[in-house]
Every structure is written in C-alpha cells, then in structure tokens.
Amino acid sequence: xxxxxxxxxxxxxxxxxxxxxxxxxxxxxxxxxxxxxxxxxxxxxxxxxxxxxxxxxxxxxxxxxxxxxxxxxxxxxxxxxxxxxxxxxxxxxxxxxxxxxxxxxxxxxxxxxxxxxxxxxxxxxxxxxxxxxxxxxxxxxxxxxxxxxxxxxxxxxxxxxxxxxxxxxxxxxxxxxxxxxxxxxxxxxxxxxxxxxxxxxxxxxxxxxxxxxxxxxxxxxxxxxxxxxxxxxxxxxxxxxxxxxxxxxxxxxxxxxxxxxxxxxxxxxxxxxxxxxxxxxxxxxxxxxxxxxxxxxxxxxxxxxxxxxxxxxxxxxxxxxxxxxxxxxxxxxxxxxxxxxxxxxxxxxxxxxxxxxxxxxxxxxxxxxxxxxxx
Numbered sequence: 001x002x003x004x005x006x007x008x009x010x011x012x013x014x015x016x017x018x019x020x021x022x023x024x025x026x027x028x029x030x031x032x033x034x035x036x037x038x039x040x041x042x043x044x045x046x047x048x049x050x051x052x053x054x055x056x057x058x059x060x061x062x063x064x065x066x067x068x069x070x071x072x073x074x075x076x077x078x079x080x081x082x083x084x085x086x087x088x089x090x091x092x093x094x095x096x097x098x099x100x101x102x103x104x105x106x107x108x109x110x111x112x113x114x115x116x117x118x119x120x121x122x123x124x125x126x127x128x129x130x131x132x133x134x135x136x137x138x139x140x141x142x143x144x145x146x147x148x149x150x151x152x153x154x155x156x157x158x159x160x161x162x163x164x165x166x167x168x169x170x171x172x173x174x175x176x177x178x179x180x181x182x183x184x185x186x187x188x189x190x191x192x193x194x195x196x197x198x199x200x201x202x203x204x205x206x207x208x209x210x211x212x213x214x215x216x217x218x219x220x221x222x223x224x225x226x227x228x229x230x231x232x233x234x235x236x237x238x239x240x241x242x243x244x245x246x247x248x249x250x251x252x253x254x255x256x257x258x259x260x261x262x263x264x265x266x267x268x269x270x271x272x273x274x275x276x277x278x279x280x281x282x283x284x285x286x287x288x289x290x291x292x293x294x295x296x297x298x299x300x301x302x303x304x305x306x307x308x309x310x311x312x313x314x315x316x317x318x319x320x321x322x323x324x325x326x327x328x329x330x331x332x333x334x335x336x337x338x339x340x341x342x343x344x345x346x347x348x349x350x351x352x353x354x355x356x357x358x359x360x361x362x363x364x365x366x367x368x369x370x371x372x373x374x375x
Contacts, residue, residue: 036071036072037069037070037071037072038068038069038070038071038072039067039068039069040068040374040375041065041066041067041068041374041375042064042065042066042372042373042374042375043063043064043065043066043372043373044063044064044370044371044372044373045061045062045063045370045371045372045373046061046062046063046064046094046368046369046370046371047060047061047062047368047369048060048061048062048366048367048368048369049366049367050320050364050365050366051364051365051366052320052351052362052363052364052365053356053358053362053363053364054351054356054357054358054360054362055357060096060097061096061097062094062095062096062097063085063094063095063097064084064085064086064092064093064094064095065084065085065093066082066083066084066085066093066114067082067083067084068080068081068082068115069081069082073118076120076121076122077118077119077120077121078118078119078120078121079117079118079119080115080116080117080118080119080128080130080132081113081115081116081117082113082114082115082116083111083112083113083114084111084112084114084149085110085111085112086110086112086149087109087110087111087112088224089223089225089316090149090150090151090223090312090313091147091148091149091150091312091313091314091315091316091321092147092149092316092317093114093149095110113131114131114151115130115131115132115133115151116130116131117129117130117131117132118130119132124159124160124161125157125158125159126157126158126160127155127156127157128155128156128157128158129154129155130153131151131152131153132151132152132153132156133151133152134146134150134151134152134156134169135156135158135167135169136167136190136192136209137165137167137192137194137205137207139205139207139248139249139250139262139264139265139266139283140250140262140264140283140284140285140298140300142248142264142266142281142283142300143314143315143318144266144268144279144280144281144302144304144309144314144315145211145244145246145266145268145309145313145314146313146314147313147314147315147316147321149316150313152169152171152188153171153172153173154169154170154171154172154188155169155170155171156168156169156170156171156190157169162196163195163196163197164193164194164195164196165192165193165194165196165207166192166193166194167190167191167192167193167209168190168191168192169188169189169190169191170187170188170189170190171187171188171189171190172185172186172187172188173185173186173187173188173213173222184215184219185215186213186214186215186216186219186222187213187214187215188211188212188213188214189211189212189214190209190210190211190212191209191210192207192208192209192210192246193207193208193209194206194207195207201253201254201255202251202252202253202254203251203252204249204250204251204252205248205249205250205251205252206248206249206250207246207247207248207249207250208245208246208247208248209244209245209246209247210243210244210245210246211242211243211244211246211310212242212243212244213241213242213243213244213310216238216240216241216242216310217237217238217239217240217241217272218237218238219237219238220236220237220238221238221312222312223312225312225321227311227312227322228311228312228320228321228322228323229306229311229322229323229324229325229352229354229355230306230307230310230311230312230322230323231273231276231306231307231354239307240270240272240273240277240307241272241273242270242272242273242307242309242310243270243271243272244268244269244270244271244308244309244310245268245269245270245271246266246267246268247266247267248264248265248266248267249264249265250262250263250264251263251264256286257286259286259287259288260286260287260288261284261285261286262283262284262285263283263284264282264283264284265280265281265282265283266280266281266283267279267280268280268304268308268309269308270307270308270309273307275307276305276306276307276308277305277307277308278305278308279302279303279304279305279308279309279323280302280303280304281300281301281302281303281304282300282301283298283299283300283301284298284299284300285297285298285299286298289333289334289335289341290335291335292335292336292337292338293335294334294335295332295333295334295335296332296333297330297331297332298329298330298331298332299328299329299330299331300328300329300331301326301327301328301329302315302318302325302326302327302329303326304323304324304325304326305323305324305352306323306324306352306354306355307323308323309323311323317345317347317366317368318347318349318366319347319349319351319355319364320351320364320366322355323355324351324352324354324355325349325350325351325352325355325364326349326350326352327347327348327349327350327364328347328348328349329345329346329347329348330345330346331343331344331345331346332344339373339374339375340371340372340373340374341370341371341372341374342370342371342372343368343369343370343372344367344368344369344370345366345367345368345370346366346367346368347364347365347366347367348363348365349363349364349365349366350362350363350364351363351364
C-alpha cells in the first residue's frame, strides 16, 4: 500500500509540473517550439483477484504507467513516441507490487519504449513507419483479435472519411528483450475495410479484415508467456499457421434512454487451421465518459476456440489471455473528475479442457478494480 501511495504522489507531482511549466511566460520563438510538442499520460492503480478451479487463486495490487510525447516536425509530419511499464509483456503494461523488490524495479527496470514512429498525414490518409499503435477498427474496442496494448513494427496505412475506412500494413512480430527463444521471424500482413452508413437514428458500421501471420507453423512461441491456448505439436512448436478472417457489424445509437448505446458482433476464422479455428464475440455498451459525472456499462460474451486467433496477441485479461475459453465480461467506468476515472472489469469464464491445468473444463473468475489518473 505504501508503494501505491508513493506512486500516486509521484505521478501527481509530474502532472502538476507539466501544467505549471506550460503556464510560464515564454518568448514567441519558444512558444512556437513548445506548441509543437504534445505531452500526455496516465497512471492506473489496480486491485486484482483471480480465482480458478485448476490452479491456486491469486490476489495482487498492480499499476500501469504510460507517458506519450509527440512532436510536429511539420504540418503533415509527426514524430510519435511513448514509454510504458510492463517491459516483459507485449499485451499489458501492468506491474505487480511486491514487498521484496527495490524501488528501481517499479519505475526504471520495468519501462519499455512503447511507441517510436514517424506519421505522415495527408488529406484523409495516414502512413506510419516504425513501432506504433495499430489503426484497425475494433467494434466497441473488441479484443477478440487484438489486445489494446499490442504494438506493430513496420509500415501501415490508413484512409478514413465519412463513409469508409481502409487499413493495410506489413509488420514484423513485436519482440521483447526478454522474449523466449524463437526459431525464426514471424511477419504480419494485414488489411481491413469498414463501411459506415447513417441511418435515421443510428450509425451502422460493417467491416471485414484479413491478418496473415507468415512463419508461425513450426516456430516456437515468441514470448516467455507461451502459446496461450494455441495448439502445439509434440516438439513444442506451433502446429498451425494463422490466416485470420474477420467480420463484424456494429450499430451505434446516439440516444437510447438518454445515453449513447452500441451493439456489436464480431467473428474470427483461421483459414490456415483445419479445426478448432472459430471464435466470436457479442457486445453491448450503454453510456460514455466524456464529461464529469458520466458513466458507461458494457457486456460481452466471447467464445474462442484454440486456433481461431494468435493467442499471444488477443485480450490478455479475459480467461488469462489467449484462446480456448468462453464466458462473460462486464465492464463499468465512472468519470469522477476531469483527470480521474474509476473502473471495474469482471470476467466469468470457462476454460476449455485443452487450456486447463487439470485437463478438464475449469471455471475462471477475474475481478479488476481501477483508479485511473490522466495528465
């Protein structure tokens, strides 16, 4: 608890310093230069409990720290960079507090360069080169295929206007310094198309995508966290390739019972595997958190077979990350102040027998309670 309090104080002090420095009087040339630099960040404190039938229960206090700095090189060219905690995990920035670890382990050794890219924007298009957050569209921010924290390394293109969105890219699998040994490179080629239509009282988005992983079959798992539900052969290598076909529909209402409301359904099918290759998600969300006092509530049901998606890249929280599970997710968030939010996530899953440590289906329940400070 002491470290959590100290962490909060440190971030609050940093936010205050940034605000104060922006308020100081500067010369016109300095002002012009500073106007081209954009800072933002957040810190999330989390209490988490995991209770499951096939392993011991776990209870922990965790934090996630993210700092973003962007620099406008010109009107169309942007240099984007960010650091984050969670050095050893490509799908999470969480760090667990432990009593026997030195202070440096929490705010130095755990940091990773999260984003480092050049973005060129023209008309309705954006091209990004480097290590970047992805630009694919996800209905209600679904993590059926892509976790929120996944970063791509390569070149990606996005076109967006009032009626459609087109994304395409060529990337290499994001690797970490402490990754497990891998027998070869894995490349990702992706494309997605989204069509929007304004209806009488709502907006309909329908989309399709293809995500081709080159070099997975016969390869070892690229991260120390393992295959996370994907099928391995007798030698511990991936048994299948991954050519993931995506389809989704999303209906967004601006006003339902006085709140915005969204309903969505997504499917994922791995055309490179012969069986256990299908997953889907149905989601609902009521409300939003744009103004102080706003709240939102979400629900999703997910069922994802072993080889429907690449387990190291989809949701890292639901069913402990990866595939071979089904279950319910409830999420809630409340905006308490301009820079302070409270949140909760509740997962009630059933692990497939192939994923369970006991070889039989197992219940998996996870609770996350968050305090989020933005600056």
